[in-house]
Every structure is written in structure tokens, then in C-alpha cells.
Amino acid sequence: MKRRDFIQRTGLVAGTLLLPSWSRGAAELASRPPIAAAVKKQLADVALNTATRLGASYADVRIGRYLNQSISTREDKVQGVTNNESYGAGVRVIVNGAWGFFSVDQLSPDAIARATTLAVEIAKANAKLQTEPVRLAPQKGLGEVSWRTPMTRNAFEVPLAEKVELLLSANAAAMKGGANFINSQLFQINEQKYFASTDGSYIDQDVHRIYPSFNVTAVDPATGRFQTRRSLSMPCGRSYDYLASPAAGKRSGVTPRYTQYYDIVEDATLAAEQARAKLSAKSVVAGQYDLVLDPSHLWLTIHESVGHATELDRVLGYEANYAGTSFATLDKWESKKFQYGSPIVNIMADKTESGSLGAVGYDDEGVPTKSWPIIKDGILVDYQKTRDQAHILGQPEGDGCSYSQSWADVQFQRMPNISLQPGKEPLTPEQMIKGVEKGIYIIGDGSFSIDQQRYNFQFGGQLFYEIKDGEIVGMLRDVAYQSNTQEFWNSCTAICDRSDYALGGAFNDGKGQPSQSNAVSHGSATARFNKVNVINTARRI
Amino acid sequence: MALLSESEAQALLQKVLAFSKADECEVSLTGGRSGNLRFARNTVSTSGASDTIRLQVQSSYGKKTGTATINELDDASLEKVVRRAEELARFAPENPEYLPFLGAQTYAQPASWFESTANLSPEDRARATAASIAACKSAGLTGAGYLEDNATFSAIANTRGLRGYQRETGIEFSVTTRTNDGLGSGFGQADFNDTKFLNTGQITETAARKAALSRDAKAIEPGKYTVILEPLAASNLSRLMIGAMDARQTDEGRTFLSKAGGASRFGEKIVDERVQIYSDPLNTEIPGSKWANDGRPRQRVDWIKDGVVTNLAYTRYWAQRQGKPEAPPPPGPRIVIGGGTASLDDLIKGVQRGILVTRFWYIRAVDPQTLLYTGLTRDGTFYVENGQIKHAIKNFRFNESPVIMLNNLEALGKPQRIEGGLVPPMVVRDFTFSSLSDAV
Numbered sequence: 016m017k018r019r020d021f022i023q024r025t026g027l028v029a030g031t032l033l034l035p036s037w038s039r040g041a042a043e044l045a046s047r048p049p050i051a052a053a054v055k056k057q058l059a060d061v062a063l064n065t066a067t068r069l070g071a072s073y074a075d076v077r078i079g080r081y082l083n084q085s086i087s088t089r090e091d092k093v094q095g096v097t098n099n100e101s102y103g104a105g106v107r108v109i110v111n112g113a114w115g116f117f118s119v120d121q122l123s124p125d126a127i128a129r130a131t132t133l134a135v136e137i138a139k140a141n142a143k144l145q146t147e148p149v150r151l152a153p154q155k156g157l158g159e160v161s162w163r164t165p166m167t168r169n170a171f172e173v174p175l176a177e178k179v180e181l182l183l184s185a186n187a188a189a190m191k192g193g194a195n196f197i198n199s200q201l202f203q204i205n206e207q208k209y210f211a212s213t214d215g216s217y218i219d220q221d222v223h224r225i226y227p228s229f230n231v232t233a234v235d236p237a238t239g240r241f242q243t244r245r246s247l248s249m250p251c252g253r254s255y256d257y258l259a260s261p262a263a264g265k266r267s268g269v270t271p272r273y274t275q276y277y278d279i280v281e282d283a284t285l286a287a288e289q290a291r292a293k294l295s296a297k298s299v300v301a302g303q304y305d306l307v308l309d310p311s312h313l314w315l316t317i318h319e320s321v322g323h324a325t326e327l328d329r330v331l332g333y334e335a336n337y338a339g340t341s342f343a344t345l346d347k348w349e350s351k352k353f354q355y356g357s358p359i360v361n362i363m364a365d366k367t368e369s370g371s372l373g374a375v376g377y378d379d380e381g382v383p384t385k386s387w388p389i390i391k392d393g394i395l396v397d398y399q400k401t402r403d404q405a406h407i408l409g410q411p412e413g414d415g416c417s418y419s420q421s422w423a424d425v426q427f428q429r430m431p432n433i434s435l436q437p438g439k440e441p442l443t444p445e446q447m448i449k450g451v452e453k454g455i456y457i458i459g460d461g462s463f464s465i466d467q468q469r470y471n472f473q474f475g476g477q478l479f480y481e482i483k484d485g486e487i488v489g490m491l492r493d494v495a496y497q498s499n500t501q502e503f504w505n506s507c508t509a510i511c512d513r514s515d516y517a518l519g520g521a522f523n524d525g526k527g528q529p530s531q532s533n534a535v536s537h538g539s540a541t542a543r544f545n546k547v548n549v550i551n552t553a554r555r556i
Numbered sequence: 557m558a559l560l561s562e563s564e565a566q567a568l569l570q571k572v573l574a575f576s577k578a579d580e581c582e583v584s585l586t587g588g589r590s591g592n593l594r595f596a597r598n599t600v601s602t603s604g605a606s607d608t609i610r611l612q613v614q615s616s617y618g619k620k621t622g623t624a625t626i627n628e629l630d631d632a633s634l635e636k637v638v639r640r641a642e643e644l645a646r647f648a649p650e651n652p653e654y655l656p657f658l659g660a661q662t663y664a665q666p667a668s669w670f671e672s673t674a675n676l677s678p679e680d681r682a683r684a685t686a687a688s689i690a691a692c693k694s695a696g697l698t699g700a701g702y703l704e705d706n707a708t709f710s711a712i713a714n715t716r717g718l719r720g721y722q723r724e725t726g727i728e729f730s731v732t733t734r735t736n737d738g739l740g741s742g743f744g745q746a747d748f749n750d751t752k753f754l755n756t757g758q759i760t761e762t763a764a765r766k767a768a769l770s771r772d773a774k775a776i777e778p779g780k781y782t783v784i785l786e787p788l789a790a791s792n793l794s795r796l797m798i799g800a801m802d803a804r805q806t807d808e809g810r811t812f813l814s815k816a817g818g819a820s821r822f823g824e825k826i827v828d829e830r831v832q833i834y835s836d837p838l839n840t841e842i843p844g845s846k847w848a849n850d851g852r853p854r855q856r857v858d859w860i861k862d863g864v865v866t867n868l869a870y871t872r873y874w875a876q877r878q879g880k881p882e883a884p885p886p887p888g889p890r891i892v893i894g895g896g897t898a899s900l901d902d903l904i905k906g907v908q909r910g911i912l913v914t915r916f917w918y919i920r921a922v923d924p925q926t927l928l929y930t931g932l933t934r935d936g937t938f939y940v941e942n943g944q945i946k947h948a949i950k951n952f953r954f955n956e957s958p959v960i961m962l963n964n965l966e967a968l969g970k971p972q973r974i975e976g977g978l979v980p981p982m983v984v985r986d987f988t989f990s991s992l993s994d995a996v
């Protein structure tokens with residue numbers, strides 16, 4: 016179907032479109048409802064028709080209203096409550112084989128037409144420098160479709176007083192438990208995104224994310240030493256359900272670890288005790304240890320050493336000037352035998368997992384989302400790709416992982432959820448620890464750093480427990496481990512079963528120039544890595 | 557459209573203030589245009605431009621306060637954002653640390669606006685980038701780079717009579733040059749307020765020389781080495797120390813300056829006596845912002861003088877509580893680290909055995925108690941012997957504190973503008989490299 020035919024057909028019903036039920040969301044933040052899809056469609060068509068008239072071979076437009084709210088507190092005080100709202104459109108075109116992009120915060124038809132004209136001008140200027148014309152994988156038009164983050168309680172509709180009270184309760188619990196200081200925050204995001212393209216897709220999405228967090232500090236005035244313990248919460252693709260659901264999926268052990276639901280008061284209580292215990296913990300003796308890594312820690316190692324290494328734009332050199340390139344080069348993929356990890360290592364890319372930060376119905380270039388293998392039985396089998404990269408691997412479509420942090424920024428390849436699949440045999444963390452002679456059990460993420468080709472990395476954590484002859488014998492401090500990506504993943508000797516699987520993640524994965532943030536989750540069950548080099552980070556100044 | 561003049565911006569802010577029903581209201585408006593061009597594999601990849609504007613409203617009832625932002629500026633939206641900030645303030649609990657907004661202030665007048673930069677076009681960006689790509693191609697290298705220019709304004713006003721307006725322009729360029737076999741990599745970077753100082757071809761040629769030199773890197777053992785830090789590498793680490801000099805956290809016992817029993821190292825010599833670090837919005841090479849986020853005027857502040865901590869960054873509340881009425885706001889990005897007259901080449905000539913570092917990468921805090929950081933060298937790391945570059949070496953991971961680094965100072969060169977500041981190249985002894993990286 017030609018795009019013009021499609022517009023004529025859908026135009027007949029556009030006037031009768033009903034506001035989706037979620038348009039009543041964000042009531043506390045927006046005193047008027049989200050823009051109706053029919054209105055956005057009319058604006059989008061201005062961009063698409065203008066682009067086509069000016070010679071674009073492809074165009075897409077994203078009209079977005081982005082809402083967020085942050086509440087920050089310390090001890091018994093609310094330091095700030097901020098609501099942000101941003102509304103605008105970004106137009107992307109291909110003209111003479113080159114991309115052009117322009118974004119604008121005025122949403123009149125004239126302003127959209129002007130933005131499109133400027134995007135075309137930019138593309139024409141760039142085409143003179145272009146030596147590799149853009150080749151876009153085809154994407155069938157999807158018509159008018161919509162998607163929304165599943166939720167039972169919209170955080171934007173929860174009264175401010177209730178959210179403040181929860182944070183202050185957590186703070187009070189930490190102070191009672193022996194903390195000297197606590198800072199806590201609740202950050203919530205709503206992306207109301209409308210995408211339209213000359214392929215004939217009109218996609219309306221309502222994406223929600225939430226992140227409650229805190230940092231507890233314990234000070235020893237006698238020595239002047241201080242230690243911190245951050246929350247074991249994770250940012251997630253959910254709404255207030257994460258804080259207000261029944262205690263489902265909590266995993267017990269040396270400290271509770273949370274999956275579907277986060278008990279911030281319980282975690283703050285324990286954080287105070289643990290920060291104080293860290294003050295008198297034994298300083299680690301540097302050397303080789305078997306590491307038992309909890310999902311609240313391992314997500315970050317997966318993110319840095321697998322997630323970024325398998326972004327195709329990095330592999331090809333498009334990120335060379337900022338984020339870097341990758342050791343996971345095309346020849347390794349082509350060989351079909353590059354042993355990225357041990358045979359038990361299976362890693363999936365995914366944009367659909369419920370509750371994950373990456374979950375959406377469609378990406379920012381109109382591709383329906385999916386899951387696909389990146390590492391299978393330890394072997395590198397695929398990458399993460401956008402539509403203009405698919406042809407490089409001889410593949411027919413984009414992977415659904417194009418993303419832009421807002422209407423104002425151009426979309427490009429961003430990391431989907433990248434998750435280590437749980438072990439196939441029944442295994443709990445307690446059983447895993449029993450088999451370790453000399454090891455360290457690490458919970459929570461800490462310091463992280465990796466080189467620009469993703470070989471050499473160093474990670475810290477929040478809680479470190481020494482394992483001797485199958486038993487946890489006490490707490491350690493000053494711990495960081497260093498390894499090389501391939502060596503590390505090939506030292507993976509055991510992965511717990513699905514009952515231990517949990518998601519971790521980040522709101523603020525940075526990439527690109529100008530730098531953009533991406534929200535991404537990484538799932539895993541507790542996993543064991545043998546003979547990893549641990550350093551002692553204590554210094555004197 | 558988004559680049560408002562002083563009278564336009566203040567008229568809009570006064571209109572917003574007129575909607576206020578709160579005890580106090582402070583409004584700020586930021587906006588402007590930005591354009592960028594990105595290239596990789598010696599060809600343009602993504603590029604774009606945007607006009608943006610953002611209005612922030614902070615409303616207060618007594619000690620209760622709320623903040624809301626919006627980017628729509630029709631009258632209905634202006635009133636909506638004011639009502640929203642007021643609603644948040646009404647529902648927020650009292651903040652005992654709340655202070656009334658500042659009244660009228662006198663601001664310095666940094667020369668931060670240049671028409672040459674404000675008027676850049678997509679063709680100008682394409683030309684500047686073409687010069688870089690041409691330099692890469694003529695050197696037989698693969699280039700990836702980024703050019704961004706901005707023309708922005710910010711304005712502030714409140715119900716106590718505060719008014720402020722500033723326009724700024726900026727342009728930044730960076731390029732990574734890689735050998736086609738992937739065994740060598742170089743880097744160059746520059747930023748200015750006035751585009752006339754930017755020479756993308758020259759920056760690329762320097763990066764290209766590094767790339768060619770860095771092929772066939774040899775592995776040497778990790779350990780403690782004398783390092784010659786180029787200004788970018790020195791800036792990467794030094795500014796981390798300034799960023800951690802927060803007065804309240806120090807008084808609370810939780811920074812590298814805190815001591816046992818609630819004492820601090822304020823007034824003590826913490827680094828080599830040749831280290832001078834200050835911020836000054838009127839420095840003509842790095843003209844800065846007129847005011848800090850809370851409206852306090854920026855002025856010259858000495859943070860480290862002759863190696864001694866002479867100022868810490870205070871919030872208005874903490875300054876008042878601690879009896880520091882004229883305490884300085886946080887320094888912002890425009891930091892000056894004093895130096896001498898020696899060039900980088902002069903510094904290299906003075907080193908018997910050491911490592912020349914182009915820049916550091918992926919720097920992350922390891923221990924706030926000692927300000928220990930980790931990260932890696934990148935895009936040109938060389939072994940120096942008897943004052944000469946001998947050969948490229950493989951990249952290292954470091955674990956080091958900028959406090960230790962500035963204590964182990966051997967020499968300072970001539971400061972140059974980098975990362976928005978003025979920073980000299982440095983020679984530092986006993987810098988700790990903890991492992992090798994295969995990354996190029």
C-alpha cells in the first residue's frame with residue numbers, strides 16, 4: 016500500500032478515534048489530558064507529506080510528551096520535589112542517501128513543516144560528505160497501533176504525600192538502625208511517544224518507569240572512616256506496583272534480595288546495619304577467588320562486558336570517537352565458533368520482558384519488538400541492530416532496538432535488555448556457595464569501569480562476604496575484581512536456576528554524541544566464576 | 557525562536573511571576589539552538605539541530621517548596637506550570653533548611669557570546685568536518701568525530717527583585733583517528749566560545765600522528781611509573797578533586813577532607829605547594845556563567861592556593877548555619893589550574909623514564925574516603941626514555957587518587973583550554989597502573 020492511500024483510508028476513521036484509557040494517567044502531573052492520537056496523527060502527516068514533497072526517500076516523526084517527577088529527601092527532610100514536562104517533535108529524513116534530523120518544541124503545523132524542511136536541508140548538506148548511502152531494511156506499515164506498560168497503579172496518580180511518607184519512613188528506619196546519614200529518592204518517568212513513518216505506521220505508546228533508591232552512610236568518628244551502602248532496589252519498567260505490591264518474589268539469604276516488589280523500609284533498616292558492619296569488616300587479601308555474583312551485582316557486569324560489546328554500531332566503528340569500538344568483531348561472529356563464554360553461558364537480547372526497562376511494543380523506528388539470542392552455548396551468534404545496519408549482516412530487518420531519549424534527540428541503536436539465561440539444572444545460591452572453597456559472594460553493584468573495546472574491566476559492589484570451605488565466614492571490604500571479558504565468561508562454571516532469576520538495570524546508560532541516556536535491564540540468576548583476580552582498594556592520602 | 561533577547565526573556569518571566577499566588581516565586585528560562593554533525597568511517601553518520609526552551613518555576617509557601625518545568629510557552633501553559641509548582645509546594649512537607657530567595661544581585665559581565673559561533677550553518681559544520689575527514693584520508697586512517705555548536709541564553713527572575721540574563725556560544729570538536737588494521741589510535745579535542753579558534757584539520761593531524769605512532773604497542777609490566785599527563789589527561793583527574801570539595805559533606809565526616817573527631821583538612825596543605833586552582837567567570841579564555849543555580853553571583857574563588865585548601869563549596873543554607881555569609885557556590889566547569897611556561901615537549905625532555913598519557917577513559921570512583929578512582933589510558937600511550945618518546949605501549953588500567961597524584965607532582969607546563977577549563981600538562985611520579993588492557 017502506498018502511504019498516501021493509507022492516509023486516505025485511515026483519515027476516514029481518525030475523527031472517531033477514542034482516547035485510550037491510559038490518557039487519564041498522569042493526572043497529578045498534567046492538568047490536561049495527553050494529546051489525542053488523532054491530533055498527533057494530523058501533525059505527523061504534515062511532516063511526512065512535507066518530507067516526501069521535498070524529495071525524502073524516507074521520513075519518520077516522533078511527537079513526544081515526556082513527564083518525570085523526582086522527590087529527594089535526606090534524614091527527616093524533603094529536599095526537593097520537581098515535576099518536569101517536555102513536549103515537542105523530532106523529524107528524521109533520508110535525502111540523497113543521507114540522514115537529516117531536526118527537532119522543534121513548537122507543535123503547530125507550520126513549525127513541523129519548518130522542522131522538516133530544515134531536516135531535509137541538513138540531509139542535503141551531509142549527502143555531499145556521504146560515501147556509504149543509508150540502506151534501510153524494509154518495515155511493513157503497521158497502521159494505527161498502541162502499547163502501554165502493564166501496571167496496576169500509576170505512580171503519577173499516587174498522592175505526593177504517600178510517596179514522601181514512604182521515603183521518610185525508610186529514612187527513619189535507617190537512622191534508627193544506626194545510620195549517620197541517608198539520602199533517598201523516588202524518580203518516575205512517563206514517555207508518551209507517538210511515532211509515524213512513511214512506511215505507513217502510526218504508533219502511540221505510553222511507557223512508564225520507576226526507580227526508588229537511597230544511600231546510607233555510617234561514620235566512625237574515632238577513626239574518621241566512613242562506609243556507605245546503597246539500596247538493593249532496581250529501576251524497572253513498572254509503575255507504583257513495584258513499591259505497593261504484596262511481597263512477591265523476595266529471595267532470602269544473607270540479606271533479602273528483591274525481584275517483583277521492593278520493600279524500601281526493610282532494605283534501609285538492613286543497609287544501616289550493614290554500612291556500620293562494613294566499618295569493622297576485614298580488608299580483603301588480594302589474590303584469586305571464586306566469585307559468587309548475585310543478580311543485583313551481575314547485571315552491571317553483563318551490561319558492560321556483553322551488552323556494549325555486541326552493539327553493532329560499536330563493532331563497525333560508529334562509536335569510535337566516544338563510547339569506543341568492540342573486541343567482538345565481525346570475523347569472530349562469522350567464524351561461528353568464537354567462544355565468548357563457557358558452554359553454559361546463554362545470553363538473550365530482548366525488548367519484551369515484562370517489568371524490564373527495555374520493554375516496549377515498538378522501537379523508535381517503527382519495528383515491533385522481539386527477543387533473540389546473542390550468545391548461544393557460549394558462542395557469539397548475533398548483535399544488536401537498527402534498520403540501517405541489518406544489511407551489513409545480511410539480515411532482512413531491524414531488531415527493534417532503535418531509541419531516542421526524547422523527541423529532541425535523534426534515534427539510534429541502543430541496547431535492549433541483555434540477559435544471562437538461568438541454569439537448566441536445579442541450583443540455589445546456598446547450594447552454589449557450599450561448593451566454593453575460597454571465594455567471595457558479592458551483592459549489589461558498585462564501582463564499574465571497562466576499556467573502550469570491552470576487554471579489561473574492574474567492578475566493585477555493595478556487600479562482600481568471604482566464603483571459606485563452603486561457608487560464609489564474614490564480611491569483607493576494599494574489594495574490587497579485575498578480569499578480561501572472554502576469560503571471565505569462560506570461567507563461568509555454574510548458574511542458578513530460574514527461581515533465582517532477577518532483573519537489574521540502569522536509567523542512565525550513556526552513548527552517542529550528543530550523549531543520550533537509555534534505560535535497560537539485565538536479568539540473571541546467581542552465577543559462579545572461578546579464579547578471578549581480586550584487588551585491595553584501600554589507600555592512604 | 558528559542559533564542560530570546562534580554563527584554564523578551566524578562567518580559568516572559570515577569571508574565572510568569574504575575575501568575576504566582578505563592579509567598580515567593582523564582583523563575584528561570586533557558587533555551588537556544590544547537591547543531592551537531594557526527595562522522596565515522598570517514599563519512600558523515602548522524603547529524604541534526606534543535607531549538608529548545610525550558611521554563612522552571614519554583615514556588616514556596618513558608619518553608620514548603622515545589623518545582624515544575626515545562627517547554628510550552630502559551631499563556632495557558634505558563635499558568636499551568638505555576639499552578640503545578642504551587643500545588644507541589646502546598647503538598648510538600650516543610651523543609652527546615654529552606655531559605656528565602658535572593659534579592660537583586662550584581663553579576664560580572666563575562667564575554668561569552670560570539671556572533672561567529674551563533675551564525676554557524678549546516679554548511680559550515682559540513683566544511684569543518686570535511687577538513688577533518690580529508691586529514692584522516694590523506695594520512696590513510698579511519699576517522700570518527702563530532703562537532704557541536706550552541707547559541708544559548710539563560711534568564712532568571714524572582715518575586716524579590718532578582719533579575720539576570722546571559723547569552724553564551726560554544727563549539728566543541730573531537731576526533732578519533734584509527735589505523736585501518738585497528739592497531740593504532742589517536743585522539744584530539746578542543747572547545748571554544750568563539751569558533752574562529754577552532755581548526756579541525758590541525759587537531760586531526762595531531763591525532764593522526766598519535767595513531768601512526770601508537771601502532772605495534774609493546775606490553776610493559778603494570779606498576780608505579782612517572783607519567784607525563786597531557787592537559788586532557790590532567791584535567792580528567794584533577795577536576796574530580798575539586799568536585800568533591802563540598803563543605804557540608806566534609807563537616808559531616810564523609811569526604812576525603814574529613815578527619816577523625818569531626819575535624820577537616822580545610823586550611824591544610826593537601827597537595828604540592830605549586831598547585832593553584834581557582835575559578836573566575838571573567839577569565840577571557842574560559843568566560844563563565846554569571847550566576848550559580850541558586851542565583852548567587854559567580855566570582856573569582858581560590859579553591860587551592862599554594863597546595864592549601866582555601867575554600868569549600870557551600871550551599872546557602874550550610875554557609876549560614878556555619879557562619880559563612882560570603883561562602884562561594886560550587887565551582888562549575890570553568891576551572892583554572894595554574895602552571896608555568898613549559899610546553900608538553902619541554903616536559904617530555906625532562907623525564908628519564910616515564911609514560912606519556914594522551915587521555916583517560918571510563919573513570920569511576922572506587923573509594924570516596926581516599927578519592928580513589930579507576931580508569932584506563934586511551935588513544936596514545938607511549939614509553940618515554942631519556943627525554944624522548946621511544947615506542948607505544950599497551951593501555952593500562954590505573955587505580956589512583958587525584959590527591960595522591962597532585963602530591964606527587966614533578967612539573968607543570970603551560971595551561972591550555974580543555975574540557976571547558978584551563979589545565980596544564982603535568983609530570984607526576986609513582987602513578988599506579990594496576991593491569992594491562994588489550995584495547996586499542
